[in-house]
Amino acid sequence: MKKTIALVSAILLLLTGCSSSETKTVEGNVTGQGAPITTEGESENVINLSMSVVRSLNPIFNTDETVNNVFSLMYEKLINIGSDGKAEPNIAESWSFNDEGNVLTLNLRNDVCFSDGSSLTAYDVAYSLKTIDRAEASYYKNCSNNIKTWSVSSDYSMTVTFYNDGGNNIYYLSFPVISRTLYGGDYAVDSDSPNTALTNGLYRFDSLAEAKQLSLVASLNCFKGMAEVEKVMVTMTKDRSTQINLFSQGISDLLPADETELAGQSTAVGVNKTNYVTNIYDFIGFNFNNNIFGDRNIRQAIAYSVDQDSIIESVYLGNAEKAYSPISSSSWLYDKNVYGYDYDIQTAKMLLEQSGWRFRTSSSVRENTDGGKLSATILVNKENNERNQIAQIIADSLKVLGFEISIDSVDYETYKQRVESGSFDILVGSWTLSPVNDFSFMFETGNNSIGYSSEKMDEYIKNCNTAVTDEQMTEAYGKFQKYVSQELPYISLVFRQSSVYSSQRLQGDIIPARYNVFNGIKNVTVK
Structure with missing residues (x-):
């Protein structure tokens, strides 16, 4: 029955694309549209990860690197930074500076959706910026610290003014975009963050067992296409050594780590290591x-x-x-x-x-x-x-x-x-x-x-x-x-x-980069 409902929803989403209607309050443990969820024991199509305990599913309020790595599967950034360190289009498909490089005109893709099918617009970008600006602590605080003002021109265009001149200002736009309708108000508040999420990345929120496990499902409406593996299970840990032990024992499938962190640890047979x-x-x-x-x-x-x-x-x-x-x-x-x-x-x-x-x-x-x-x-x-x-x-x-x-x-x-x-x-x-x-x-x-x-x-x-x-x-x-x-x-x-270490269960190349350690995960499959 679950398969049938998910399949009908998927067909409707593919026919209609992004919806312009407002997002309603999300209830229950499942948010938005994802891949069909198979019954227990039917499939091994799962990637197992680990990270620190999350205090919020809002990526803007995160300050932990391991959490940021997982959130990169759930939330796309306004602009990406490539393996060569150059700014690349992502949600923002194009931009242009004035002669001094302190005013930028930004054009967004019009086919980016949140996991409930609602459209991501420039108003969500502005909302995300204000949330970063008002946050007491954030992985992305340096972005808003260098931005003077911003204004929305239309649903898919906006202008950003920076304090200083120069083309390097583009890097201050490498932050995740959140849904204004989910959190409400003029900006999101850390203390009011719900235990659910509307995402726009390869994977959407499925369920959360607080301080224990986060479950993600492949999204059908990500503008980058659909991930090969339908589910990601993330175990939360209180310390780094536990994350390393989980991988060493073959319980988790991917581990970004320095070689010195695994010194003296025995790992499962067939582990792959990719440096960056x-x-x-x-x-x-x-x-x-x-x-x-x-x-x-x-x-x-x-x-x-x-x-x-x-x-x-x-x-x-x-x-x-x-x-x-x-x-x-x-x-x-x-x-x-x-x-x-x-x-x-x-x-x-x-x-x-x-x-x-x-x-x-x-x-x-x-x-x-x-x-x-x-x-x-x-x-x-x-x-x-x-x-x-x-x-x-x-x-x-x-x-x-x-x-x-x-x-x-x-x-x-x-x-x-x-x-x-x-x-x-x-x-x-x-x-x-x-x-x-x-x-x-x-x-x-x-x-x-x-x-x-x-x-x-x-x-x-x-x-x-x-x-x-x-x-x-x-x-x-x-x-x-x-x-x-x-x-x-x-x-x-x-x-x-x-390095990123991967278990022998995974086929395909993880191509880590300094600002995207799980790069390539979209095309990875499970043996």
Whole structure:
């Protein structure tokens, strides 16, 4: 009987498409239209996932990454960010900026529906923006923080005005769109979030066992088509270790995780692992208030002494991509003509000699003409095993060059305070970089933590941030990368890789990307 009702509803939906009528209050444990639900035992067509316990089914109020990954199956974003970091049409099918890049005209697809068949319009986008803006905490808070105003022009077009100029503003529109008629009012309120959902993604809400399990069913009215697997069951856990154990025991089918998280865990036979490059950027920083590191020859000598390939294999176990600047080689903005510093101890020694650092009174430590020693301390936080290993490798290399070198491994709070106060010589650090590609915090005079100052770099940063067209952006970021390579305020080490592990039950390719770890799940099938 359930199959018959679902089939009739599916035919009606395919004939009528999106409905313009208002959404009524959803009751019960099933919302909207989905794939036919088979009786228990009839089908194994299920993907099992895990995530943290949700406090709301409204994706805007979420702050947890594992929940965000699951919600990406339920809610589509206004614009997507591709594997190359470029903004891609999604719910918004096209857009155009004014000459300054601070006002954007947005055109939406007219065939996007919520899971009850109601149309998604610009009014829902505006409602979602206001909800983000009023939320105390949200995964997407940075979006509304950079948007000044927005206005709806028609059901499928709107205008957005940003505080700053530049084509990078498009990235602030990468947020999920929720239904204004489900939540009501001028904007959704976290405390009033219902235990149900109207979705617009590949999967629609089916049922929720609070703090235990979320059930999703393949949607028949997603504008991207219908997923091959009809059901997704998500087990909620209170900690990360439980999620890892569920996968290791073969209970869940997909797990986004770093290789280090699975260290020592036995996994089921036939597990597949697919790597992807993250936006976690590891680097070596110099304190420019130390006269030694104000000399570019010294910075370049250190760069030539760092064996990146060896560090990637020994420290990251191969799970990293060599970095030449804060722009990944997988980015659409990457300039392949930017050169790096291949490991070359002889060139490193020559650069030190050119700057007057020689073995004078000692055969192990170089001195300048004034008798000052070439000495430095490397700052790391002791909780981070990778940073400590890298610091030791760098220290060993610098001793070979003739540095008097030591490592200061401190707790994270002390590390953070010393970086902020400039109490270091060399530091090993990392940043999780934004898709917006604004590097002012790293390089801009008076706005960085290493005391670096350069009018030319400030100009390059400004040109990057204010570029609007693709051509302007690639030109501006190309010049920026070349100058970073020459100046070396930082030595770029790696972009870390992470992985998505999949069980042998699944057939087809999951093609994870840094902003969409379950990319490709639509075409995955169950054996």
